[in-house]
Amino acid sequence: MSLDFIIAAIITVVGLTTPILLAGLGELVVEKAGVLNLGVEGMMLIGAISGFGVTVMTFNPWLGVLGAAAGGALSALLFGVLVLSLNSNQVATGLALSIFGTGLSSLIGLSFVGRIAAPFGSIFPASLAKHPILQVFFGYSPLVYFALIMVPLVAWFLKSTRAGLILRAVGENDHSAHSIGYNVIGVRYAAIAFGGAMAGIGGAYFSMVITPMWAEKMTAGRGWIALALVVFAGWRTGRLLAGAYFFGILMALELYAKASGFSFLPSQFWAAMPYLMTVVALTFISSRGNVGASAPACLGKPFLP
Amino acid sequence: MTTISRRTLMKGVGAAATLSMIGTAARAEDKVKVGFIFLGPIGDYGWTWAHNKGREAIDAALGDKVETIYVENVAEDASAVPVLRDLAQQGCKLIFTTSYGYMDQTLQVAGEFPDVKFEHCTGFKRADNVSTYNSKFHEGRAVLGTIAGKMSASGVLGYLGSYKVPEVVLGVNAFALSAQKQNPAATVKLVLIDSWFDPPKEAAATETLINLGCDIVTTHTDSPGPLQILEQKGLHGFGQGADMSQFAPNAHLTAIEDIWGPYYVERAQAIVDGTWASKDTWDGMKEGTVVIAPYNPAIPADVVALADGVQAGYKDGSYDIFTGPIYDQDGNLKVKEGEVMTLEQLATIDWFVKGVESAA
Amino acid sequence: MRIKLERRPSPSRTMLVVTPIASVIVTMLIGMVVFDLMGIDGTRAVKDIFLTPLLLSYKWQDVALKAAPLIIIALGLSVGNRAQVWNIGAEGQYIVGALAAAGIGIAAGTAGGFFVILAMVLAGILFGALYALIPAVLKTRWDVNEILSSLMLTYVSYQILGFLVGGPWKDPNGRNFPATAPLAENQSLPLLFSGSTVHLGVLIALILPFVFWVMMSRSVFGYQVRVVGSAPQAARHGGFDAKQTVWIAMLIGGGMAGLAGALEFTGALKAINLGFPSGYGFTAIIVAFLGRLHPIGCLIAGIVLAVTYVGGQVAQTSVHIPNSTAGIFQAMMLFFILASDILIRYRLRIVTAAKPVVAGE
Numbered sequence A: 001m002s003l004d005f006i007i008a009a010i011i012t013v014v015g016l017t018t019p020i021l022l023a024g025l026g027e028l029v030v031e032k033a034g035v036l037n038l039g040v041e042g043m044m045l046i047g048a049i050s051g052f053g054v055t056v057m058t059f060n061p062w063l064g065v066l067g068a069a070a071g072g073a074l075s076a077l078l079f080g081v082l083v084l085s086l087n088s089n090q091v092a093t094g095l096a097l098s099i100f101g102t103g104l105s106s107l108i109g110l111s112f113v114g115r116i117a118a119p120f121g122s123i124f125p126a127s128l129a130k131h132p133i134l135q136v137f138f139g140y141s142p143l144v145y146f147a148l149i150m151v152p153l154v155a156w157f158l159k160s161t162r163a164g165l166i167l168r169a170v171g172e173n174d175h176s177a178h179s180i181g182y183n184v185i186g187v188r189y190a191a192i193a194f195g196g197a198m199a200g201i202g203g204a205y206f207s208m209v210i211t212p213m214w215a216e217k218m219t220a221g222r223g224w225i226a227l228a229l230v231v232f233a234g235w236r237t238g239r240l241l242a243g244a245y246f247f248g249i250l251m252a253l254e255l256y257a258k259a260s261g262f263s264f265l266p267s268q269f270w271a272a273m274p275y276l277m278t279v280v281a282l283t284f285i286s287s288r289g290n291v292g293a294s295a296p297a298c299l300g301k302p303f304l305p
Numbered sequence B: 001m002t003t004i005s006r007r008t009l010m011k012g013v014g015a016a017a018t019l020s021m022i023g024t025a026a027r028a029e030d031k032v033k034v035g036f037i038f039l040g041p042i043g044d045y046g047w048t049w050a051h052n053k054g055r056e057a058i059d060a061a062l063g064d065k066v067e068t069i070y071v072e073n074v075a076e077d078a079s080a081v082p083v084l085r086d087l088a089q090q091g092c093k094l095i096f097t098t099s100y101g102y103m104d105q106t107l108q109v110a111g112e113f114p115d116v117k118f119e120h121c122t123g124f125k126r127a128d129n130v131s132t133y134n135s136k137f138h139e140g141r142a143v144l145g146t147i148a149g150k151m152s153a154s155g156v157l158g159y160l161g162s163y164k165v166p167e168v169v170l171g172v173n174a175f176a177l178s179a180q181k182q183n184p185a186a187t188v189k190l191v192l193i194d195s196w197f198d199p200p201k202e203a204a205a206t207e208t209l210i211n212l213g214c215d216i217v218t219t220h221t222d223s224p225g226p227l228q229i230l231e232q233k234g235l236h237g238f239g240q241g242a243d244m245s246q247f248a249p250n251a252h253l254t255a256i257e258d259i260w261g262p263y264y265v266e267r268a269q270a271i272v273d274g275t276w277a278s279k280d281t282w283d284g285m286k287e288g289t290v291v292i293a294p295y296n297p298a299i300p301a302d303v304v305a306l307a308d309g310v311q312a313g314y315k316d317g318s319y320d321i322f323t324g325p326i327y328d329q330d331g332n333l334k335v336k337e338g339e340v341m342t343l344e345q346l347a348t349i350d351w352f353v354k355g356v357e358s359a360a
Numbered sequence C: 001m002r003i004k005l006e007r008r009p010s011p012s013r014t015m016l017v018v019t020p021i022a023s024v025i026v027t028m029l030i031g032m033v034v035f036d037l038m039g040i041d042g043t044r045a046v047k048d049i050f051l052t053p054l055l056l057s058y059k060w061q062d063v064a065l066k067a068a069p070l071i072i073i074a075l076g077l078s079v080g081n082r083a084q085v086w087n088i089g090a091e092g093q094y095i096v097g098a099l100a101a102a103g104i105g106i107a108a109g110t111a112g113g114f115f116v117i118l119a120m121v122l123a124g125i126l127f128g129a130l131y132a133l134i135p136a137v138l139k140t141r142w143d144v145n146e147i148l149s150s151l152m153l154t155y156v157s158y159q160i161l162g163f164l165v166g167g168p169w170k171d172p173n174g175r176n177f178p179a180t181a182p183l184a185e186n187q188s189l190p191l192l193f194s195g196s197t198v199h200l201g202v203l204i205a206l207i208l209p210f211v212f213w214v215m216m217s218r219s220v221f222g223y224q225v226r227v228v229g230s231a232p233q234a235a236r237h238g239g240f241d242a243k244q245t246v247w248i249a250m251l252i253g254g255g256m257a258g259l260a261g262a263l264e265f266t267g268a269l270k271a272i273n274l275g276f277p278s279g280y281g282f283t284a285i286i287v288a289f290l291g292r293l294h295p296i297g298c299l300i301a302g303i304v305l306a307v308t309y310v311g312g313q314v315a316q317t318s319v320h321i322p323n324s325t326a327g328i329f330q331a332m333m334l335f336f337i338l339a340s341d342i343l344i345r346y347r348l349r350i351v352t353a354a355k356p357v358v359a360g361e
Helices: A003-032 A040-058 A061-085 A090-112 A142-160 A162-172 A174-179 A184-210 A222-232 A237-259 A267-288 B047-062 B080-089 B100-112 B137-151 B166-182 B199-211 B225-233 B261-273 B301-315 B343-347 C013-037 C042-050 C057-082 C090-108 C114-142 C146-166 C200-218 C220-230 C232-237 C242-269 C280-290 C295-318 C325-340
Strands: B032-037 B066-071 B092-097 B117-121 B130-135 B156-161 B187-192 B216-219 B236-241 B252-258 B280-283 B290-292 B333-335 C002-007 C346-351
Touching: A003 A040, A003 A142, A003 A162, A003 A184, A003 A222, A003 A237, A003 B199, A040 A061, A040 A090, A040 A184, A040 A222, A061 A090, A061 A184, A061 C325, A090 C280, A090 C325, A142 A162, A142 A184, A142 A237, A162 A174, A162 A184, A174 A184, A184 A222, A184 B199, A222 A237, A222 A267, A222 C146, A237 A267, A237 B187, A237 B199, A267 C114, A267 C146, B032 B047, B032 B080, B032 B261, B047 B066, B047 B236, B047 B252, B047 B261, B066 B080, B066 B261, B066 C295, B080 B092, B080 B100, B080 C057, B080 C295, B092 B100, B092 B261, B100 B117, B100 B130, B137 B156, B137 B166, B137 B216, B137 B236, B137 B252, B137 B290, B137 B301, B156 B166, B156 B199, B166 B187, B166 B343, B187 B199, B199 B216, B199 B225, B216 B225, B225 B236, B261 B280, C013 C042, C013 C295, C013 C325, C042 C295, C057 C090, C057 C200, C057 C220, C057 C242, C057 C280, C057 C295, C090 C114, C090 C146, C090 C242, C090 C280, C114 C146, C114 C242, C200 C220, C200 C242, C200 C295, C220 C242, C242 C280, C280 C295, C280 C325, C295 C325
Parallel strands: B032 B066, B032 B092, B092 B117, B117 B130, B130 B280, B156 B187, B156 B216, B216 B236, B236 B252
Antiparallel strands: B252 B290, C002 C346
C-alpha cells in the first residue's frame, strides 16, 4: 500500500464521517440536556436544502452554511416548542419532525432540482490543498475543520464551563436543577437549537461539499446513524469522535472490499454493523452503570415543574 | 395538460355509488387519457426524468387527441395498486408503469380493468392488455466502453452499479467487452452499492474506485454525484439516463440518454387508432430509444470515430458486442466463436465476462 | 397579557375527544391556505385529500387496506405506551413478522391451504414478538433504554430483509431482482369479497380493536398496565411487577406488528422486495397518539391516516400537488395533536400581566 493510496482512503473516510460527526455532536448536547430528539434525519434534510438553496441564490457558501444552521435550528425549535412549552411526548414529536423535515425539504427542493453550485472545498491555496501528501491535512472543506474543532470545544464546554455544568445538571436531575434556580426549559431550548444547527450543517455537508446538488432524501438515512453514534459513544465527546471515524471506516471498508473483489461477508452485514454495535455498546454501558458513560438520567422524560 | 374531470367510470370494481356530487365539467372527455406512474420525482435527472420526457413527447405529438396525467414517487410495493386503479378509474385508456417493481401490481390491476391497456417497463410478464417494453441500454454501454477503453491510461475502469440484475449485468459486460476491443488488457472493477439512489454512498464508492486505480468511472446508479467527484479529481465519466454535462462539464465525456418518446407516441397513437395489441418490445439505438449525448471536446477525434462506428453498427444492425467468443470471469467459454447471444439469453443473464473484477 | 396554565383537577374527557378532531380540522384549514399560497386550488386539494377517499365508495377498499396494518400495529403500541414502555421499533417487528411468514411459506413449498396460512400468520406474530423481546430483555436485565434499542433493531431488520430477499430467498425465476417469489393462491389470505382486494386481514383489523377494548378495560392485565403507567410507585406497592409489564407490553407490541406484517404479506403484497418497509411501523406511532392510546381511537385514527395517504395520491393526479406534501400533512396533524395534549391536563387562562411565560413561537 502506497502513501497515495492511504491518503486517498483517508479522504474518503473523512467525507463519510464528517456529516455524522456534526449531527452527532449536536444531538449529544441535546441528549446531555435530557432531551431525546429523534428528528435528526429531518433536520439534516432541511439543513441540506437550506444550505444548498442559499448557496445557489447568493453564490456564497458561507452564507449557505449559515442558512443550513438556521434551517436546522428553526426546525429544531418547532420540536422545542412542542416538547418543552407544550410538554408533548418527545419520541412521537421527534418522529413527526423527521417526517416533516423529509416532506418540507422535498417541497422546497422542487425548484432546486438540477441546479448546480461550486463545491464548498478547501480554502487553502492549491499548493497545499492539491499537494499529493499535504492534501491529507489541507484538502478538506472548512466544514471538516469546523467539525474537528467543535469536538474539543463541546467537550470543554460540557466539562469545564459553568453553562456546561448547568446543562448537564438539567439533563441528570431536572428537578433539583430547577429548585436551585436554573431555568431548565431555557437551557433545553438552547441545547435543542444548537443540536438543530449542527444537524443542519451536517446535512449541508452532503448538498454543498460531497455532491453539490439537491436531491430528495439525499441524506439516505445518515441521521439515524448519527443517533446511533451518540449512544455508541456513551454520551462522551471523545468517544463520539472515535466512534464517528469507526463508523466511517466501516462504511469505507465495505466499498473497498467490494471494489477489490472480496465478498467474504454480505454487504448487508456491513450496513447493519453500526446499529448492532450500538445495541451492544448500549447494553455494556447500561449494565456497568458507570456514571461517566451512561445515559443522562432525564433523557426523554418531560419536565413538569 | 388540462384539468382532469372526475367523471370516473367504475369498471370492474364491485362497488356502486352516485358520483354526481364529485363529477365536474367533462371538457376533456373527448380526449384519450394516458396515465403514467413514476418511481422517483420527475426532477431526479435520471430514470424518471427521462420517462417524463417521453410523456411530454406524447403531449407534443398528439396533444389534440390525447391528454396525459402522471403520479410521481410511487413506491414499488402494494401502494402502486390503488394509484393504478385510480388512473384507470379516472378514465385512462393506456397506462405506462415505468419501473420493474410494478410488475405484479400492473398485472393485478390489468386483471381488474380488462378494457384498459397497460405498458410495463423492463418487466417480462404480459397479458392480453399488458405489454412490456425495454431499452437496449447495453448498446449505449458498448459505446461508452469503446471510449473508455481507448482513453484510459491505466486500463483499469470503474463501474458503479446498483444490483446484480440483468440490466446492470448486461451494461457491465457490454462496457468491459467493448473496452477490451480497444485495450485487450483492460479490466473493470465493479461495485454494487445495493441502491439505485444514495448520493453520499455513490460518491464514496467513486472515490474508492479512483483510489484503486480507475481513471474512468461509469455509473449505473441514478444520481449525478459520481460525476461531480470525477470533476473534482479531474478524471472522466459518463452520464446515466440523461445528459448530465451541466453537473460536470469537464468530466462528462458523454451520456446514454433514455429516449422513450418515440415508443410512447407510437403506443398512444395505437390507442387512438384502436390498433393496440399486447407485445414485447426491446428497442435500442436503431429505433432511437438509446441515444448517445453530444461528445465532450476532450475526446480525441480517432476515439470519436470509433464510437461513431459502434453507433452506426448498431443502427444498421451490423454490430453486436455480444458476439462470441465470450468468456466468463473464470475463463469458461460461454459464447462460441461466431455465435451471437439471443434476446432471451440477454434478458436473463447473470454472469460477468472475463476481466470484470466483482465481489459477487 | 399572558397565558397561564392551570392544572385541571382531573384530565378532561372532553378535551381527550375534542383535540384530535380539532387537530384534523386545523390541519385541513392550514392546508387550504398553504396550497392557495403555492398556487394550487387549496379547497379542492384538501377536499381530495381528506374527503374524496370517503365519498367515493370504490376508494374504500384502498383506505381499508392502508388502514388495516396501521390499526393493528397501533393497538399493540398503545398498550405499551400506556405502561410507559416505548417500543418505537414496530417497523422492524413488522418486517421480521412478514419475513417469518415468508419463510414458512417457502419451507412449505407448494403446500398450502388453511393450516399453512395459519402457520404463516402465527409465525409472523411469534417472530414479531421475539424481535421485540430483544429490547425487552435488554431493558429488564440491564436497564437498556428501549427507545434506542428498538430503533436500532429496526435498522438492523432492513438489512436482514435485504440479505434474505437478495440472497437465499430470492425468486429463482425473478431474473436476479431482489424479491421473493410471489405467493401462490393457496398460501394467500382469502379475500372477503371476490373481485375486490379486501382480504381477511381487514376484518381482523376491524375486530381486534374491540378485543383490545374489552381486554384493557376488563382484565387484570389492563388494570396493571394502567397503574404501572400512571403511578409506578403505587404499582410496586400494589404488587404489580414492573418488569413483567415491560415484557408483556413489548411482546404484545411486537406480536401485533408481526401480525400486521404477516397479514400485509399474505393478504396484500404477496411478495417481499426491498420496498416492503413502507413506514407503517412509524406511522402507527402517530396513529396510536392520534387515537389517544384507546383501541377504538386507534381504529378511527388508522382510518384517518389511511384516508390522507389515499387522498394524497388522488390529489397528485387531480390538482398536481407534490407527493411530499402528504408527509407534511401527517406531521402537521401529529404536531397539533401533540401540542393540544396539554389541554387535557391543563386549562388555558389569559391573564393580563407583564411577562410572557410560554417561550417560543
